[in-house]
Amino acid sequence: MQILDGKAAAQAIKNELKIEVAQMSIEGKKKPHLAAILVGKNGASETYVARKVKACEEVGFKSTLIRFEEDIYKIRVLEEIEKLNNDPDVDGILVQLPLPKHISNEEVINAIDPDKDVDGFHPITAGKMMQGAATFVPATPCGIMLLLDHFKIQTDGKHAVVIGRSNIVGRPMSILLSNNSNPGNCTVTICHSHTKNLNEICRQADIIVAALGKPETITAEMVKEGAVVIDVGITRITDASKKSGFRLIGDVHYETVAPKCSWITPVPGGVGPMTIAALLKNTFLSCKMKN
Amino acid sequence: MQILDGKAAAQAIKNELKIEVAQMSIEGKKKPHLAAILVGKNGASETYVARKVKACEEVGFKSTLIRFEEDIYKIRVLEEIEKLNNDPDVDGILVQLPLPKHISNEEVINAIDPDKDVDGFHPITAGKMMQGAATFVPATPCGIMLLLDHFKIQTDGKHAVVIGRSNIVGRPMSILLSNNSNPGNCTVTICHSHTKNLNEICRQADIIVAALGKPETITAEMVKEGAVVIDVGITRITDASKKSGFRLIGDVHYETVAPKCSWITPVPGGVGPMTIAALLKNTFLSCKMKN
Numbered sequence: 001m002q003i004l005d006g007k008a009a010a011q012a013i014k015n016e017l018k019i020e021v022a023q024m025s026i027e028g029k030k031k032p033h034l035a036a037i038l039v040g041k042n043g044a045s046e047t048y049v050a051r052k053v054k055a056c057e058e059v060g061f062k063s064t065l066i067r068f069e070e071d072i073y074k075i076r077v078l079e080e081i082e083k084l085n086n087d088p089d090v091d092g093i094l095v096q097l098p099l100p101k102h103i104s105n106e107e108v109i110n111a112i113d114p115d116k117d118v119d120g121f122h123p124i125t126a127g128k129m130m131q132g133a134a135t136f137v138p139a140t141p142c143g144i145m146l147l148l149d150h151f152k153i154q155t156d157g158k159h160a161v162v163i164g165r166s167n168i169v170g171r172p173m174s175i176l177l178s179n180n181s182n183p184g185n186c187t188v189t190i191c192h193s194h195t196k197n198l199n200e201i202c203r204q205a206d207i208i209v210a211a212l213g214k215p216e217t218i219t220a221e222m223v224k225e226g227a228v229v230i231d232v233g234i235t236r237i238t239d240a241s242k243k244s245g246f247r248l249i250g251d252v253h254y255e256t257v258a259p260k261c262s263w264i265t266p267v268p269g270g271v272g273p274m275t276i277a278a279l280l281k282n283t284f285l286s287c288k289m290k291n
Numbered sequence: 292m293q294i295l296d297g298k299a300a301a302q303a304i305k306n307e308l309k310i311e312v313a314q315m316s317i318e319g320k321k322k323p324h325l326a327a328i329l330v331g332k333n334g335a336s337e338t339y340v341a342r343k344v345k346a347c348e349e350v351g352f353k354s355t356l357i358r359f360e361e362d363i364y365k366i367r368v369l370e371e372i373e374k375l376n377n378d379p380d381v382d383g384i385l386v387q388l389p390l391p392k393h394i395s396n397e398e399v400i401n402a403i404d405p406d407k408d409v410d411g412f413h414p415i416t417a418g419k420m421m422q423g424a425a426t427f428v429p430a431t432p433c434g435i436m437l438l439l440d441h442f443k444i445q446t447d448g449k450h451a452v453v454i455g456r457s458n459i460v461g462r463p464m465s466i467l468l469s470n471n472s473n474p475g476n477c478t479v480t481i482c483h484s485h486t487k488n489l490n491e492i493c494r495q496a497d498i499i500v501a502a503l504g505k506p507e508t509i510t511a512e513m514v515k516e517g518a519v520v521i522d523v524g525i526t527r528i529t530d531a532s533k534k535s536g537f538r539l540i541g542d543v544h545y546e547t548v549a550p551k552c553s554w555i556t557p558v559p560g561g562v563g564p565m566t567i568a569a570l571l572k573n574t575f576l577s578c579k580m581k582n
Contacts, residue, residue, distance in 0.1 A: 106424075127418025130466075131458045133397075157487045165469055167422045174465075175421075178456055178481050185485040187492065190469050194476040196448045201478065 001258055002151075004230070004265040006143075009150040010273035014059050017284055021060040024291075032287035033062040034092040034118065034279070035084050039077065039103065040070035045096045052094070055276045061283060064090070074103045078111050085113040091290065092118030092283035115289075118282035121168065129172060132179055136282045141172040143274030144209065144230055146281070148183040153207075153228055153263060160186040161202055163195075163218070163251075164211035169232055173209050198222070210251040220256035229257060229264040232271050292549055293442075295521070295556040297434075300441040301564035305350050308575055312351040315582075323578035324353040325383040325409065325570075326375050328368065330394065331361035336387045343385070346567045352574060355381070365394045369402050376404040382581065383409030383574035406580075409573035412459065420463060423470055427573045432463040434565030435500065435521055437572070439474040444498075444519055444554060451477040452493055454486075454509070454542075455502035460523055464500050489513070501542035511547035520548060520555040523562050 021031060034056050038049050049065065056063035066080055077095075084090045093116045095108055109117075114124045120138035128135035137145070148155060160177045164170030170190065178188040186207065191198055193212075202208060202222040210218045211232035223229060233251030250267030258264050265271055312322060325347050329340050340356065347354035357371055368386075375384045384407045386399055400408075405415045411429035419426035428436070439446060451468045455461030461481065469479040477498065482489055493499060493513040501509045502523035514520060524542030541558030549555050556562055 123418030123422060123424070124415040125418065126421050127414030127416065130417050130421045130462060131414060133414070157485045159488075159492075165471075171421060171466070174481070175462070178483065180456075180483075180485075185483075187480065187482050187486040189478065189480040190465070191478050192469065192471075192476075194448045194471075195478040197450075201450075 001261050002263050004147055004151055004153075004228075004263050004270060006147055006265060006270040006273040009147050010143075010277035012150065013146065013277040013281060014055070017059040017280055020284065024287075025060075029291050030089065030287070031060060031062045032091050032283050033064070033089050034094065034283045035064040035066065035087075035090045037066045037068070037077065037080060037093070037095045039068045039072060039096075039099055042098070045098075049096050051276055052279060055280055056283075059280055061280065062089075070100050072100075072103075074107070077103060077108055081108065081111045085111075085116065088290075090116060091287040092116055092279075094119045094279070116286060118279060118286055120172075120282070126167070126172070130175055132181075136286070137176065137278070138168050138172050139275045139278040139282070140169045140211075140232060140271060141176055142278035142282065143276075144173065144232075144271060145176055145183055146278055147230070147265070147271070147274045151263065153183065155183040155207065156185040158186050158206035159189070159204055160207040160209065161189045161191060161205035162209045162211065163191045163198070163202075164209075164213065164232070165190055165192040166211065169211040170209075173211065177207070177209075208252075212251055214251060215249045216251070216253040218252040218257060220253070220260060223257050223260050225260050226262045227260065229261050230271065231265050231267050234267060234272065292552050293554050295438055295442055295444075295519075295554050295561060297438055297556060297561040297564040300438050301434075301568035303441065304437065304568040304572060305346070308350040308571055311575065315578075316351075320582050321380065321578070322351060322353045323382050323574050324355070324380050325385065325574045326355040326357065326378075326381045328357045328359070328371060328384070328386045330359045330363060330368065330387075330390050333389070336389075340387050342567055343570060346571055347574075350571055352571065353380075361391050363391075363394075365398070368394060368399055372399065372402045376402075376407065379581075381407060382578040383407055383570075385410045385570070407577060409570060409577055411463075411573070417458070417463070421466055423472075427577070428467065428569070429459050429463050430566045430569040430573070431460045431502075431523060431562065432467055433569035433573065434567075435464065435523075435562060436467055436474055437569055438521070438556070438562070438565045442554065444474065446474040446498065447476040449477050449497035450480070450495055451498040451500065452480045452482060452496035453500045453502065454482045454489070454493075455500075455504065455523070456481055456483040457502065460502040461500075464502065468498070468500075499543075503542055505542060506540045507542070507544040509543040509548060511544070511551060514548050514551050516551050517553045518551065520552050521562065522556050522558050525558060525563065 120136040174190040177186040215235040231250035231252040239247040411427040465481040468477040506526040522541035522543040530538040
């Protein structure tokens with residue numbers, strides 16, 4: 001069994017980006033610039049945004065964090081997005097989800113200029129991806145594709161089973177893996193809460209992407225010997241033995257599944273770091289397209 | 292074995308539309324209006340467009356057919372689309388594909404106002420569909436969903452195998468069947484030219500959608516007893532015994548497969564008529580949204 005080490009792969013991508021940014025600077029070009037909007041004080045959102053900002057610093061990107069109070073008017077958020085859309089220095093705009101209930105995710109996301117939609121959530125970005133055109137791919141599926149590529153995992157003709165049909169992970173993942181590309185060209189089965197014989201379907205998989213958001217649901221008897229397992233789940237559970245008071249577990253029961261796998265992502269240190277690397281890569285590409 | 296009679300289902304939809312259009316007329320509202328652009332003199336394209344225009348007449352829609360010579364400049368086609376976009380009387384615009392080689396399909400499709408994109412090929416329309424939002428669904432997959440609905444085929448929790456990953460049939464089909472909707476909520480496997488064990492995968496299917504474009508490829512040993520089989524393929528083969536000199540065959544070997552099925556679409560008279568019914572329905576919805 002080998003580890004799909006997301007931390008190492010993300011570091012490799014960040015190192016490449018660092019060199020490219022340094023080169024751009026020598027050529028007198030502007031730095032890539034990511035602007036993030038955070039509304040309210042959700043603990044997990046704070047952590048995610050802080051990591052994204054830190055990652056920008058690491059690779060030499062400029063970043064701007066715009067914070068709003070929980071009770072901000074929607075129109076103010078939309079005005080801010082309009083300003084960022086029109087700012088030629090800004091290459092990527094991300095709005096950390098979820099937003100407070102009185103603000104429609106959809107309306108805010110749709111306000112982002114698709115050319116700066118580095119999270120890939122705008123319908124036109126999603127549509128281009130679906131049609132196989134060059135565009136920004138949502139960070140998590142993009143990160144998983146980069147991870148498969150980094151470790152040279154063979155995907156062509158393999159049977160991939162994607163568990164979860166969300167717009168930000170499962171659905172785009174199923175499309176990317178079945179596209180005529182490398183990585184890609186998998187036969188893909190997409191499973192979800194209405195799937196009846198999940199165990200049986202999973203046992204056929206050469207590649208499993210678990211993105212159902214239910215901790216430790218994928219157990220050893222669901223996994224074929226030699227499978228590649230990608231665990232997208234992250235759930236915090238209290239653990240008095242940890243300094244933080246909690247630990248992170250995935251959707252896969254790692255202890256029993258890992259010995260059967262050819263490759264498996266750890267949690268943490270698997271998909272998580274790749275998601276941030278993918279966001280940086282999207283921002284870099286956006287900057288490069290404009291310069 | 293029962294026939295998924297597309298001709299009958301399409302007629303039922305057309306009858307409903309006819310009544311609705313008559314009602315609109317009583318209320319003093321304008322008729323739904325479909326504008327079609329046809330470039331060049333491709334035989335199959337001529338037939339398809341003629342059928343669409345005829346179907347509009349049948350249900351009381353207005354239709355406009357704009358014809359261009361094979362060697363028309365791209366800019367003229369784009370100007371025409373712009374004019375139709377700005378014409379408040381036009382509800383739906385379709386460009387019959389394929390276009391001559393010197394005109395980019397993509398550029399022309401992207402020029403259509405998404406609010407009039409009744410073929411559902413614009414990236415923003417595709418993206419909305421992928422994200423499960425209300426939008427125009429491409430005519431063939433939309434027609435198949437209407438067909439399943441018309442004959443009350445149970446899909447929830449079933450395993451559907453879609454063969455083909457094209458942007459106009461296979462890909463949207465796989466998304467619609469796996470969406471949280473009715474019909475929908477299938478576990479969906481998408482297969483294509485790189486799929487290795489197609490026979491084995493098909494044998495697991497409760498529902499097969501054959502959209503690979505290779506005549507009579509799906510044979511009896513690939514189909515489980517009691518499966519529902521949807522045949523999207525249409526290939527003309529010469530047949531001296533026919534007045535026209537040819538007959539149409541599908542991607543399914545009908546003679547041997549049909550006896551094993553619970554339901555099957557004939558070719559012709561299955562998916563074909565439903566595609567046109569779906570286009571009419573999209574045009575009607577577009578008109579209704581604006582009035």
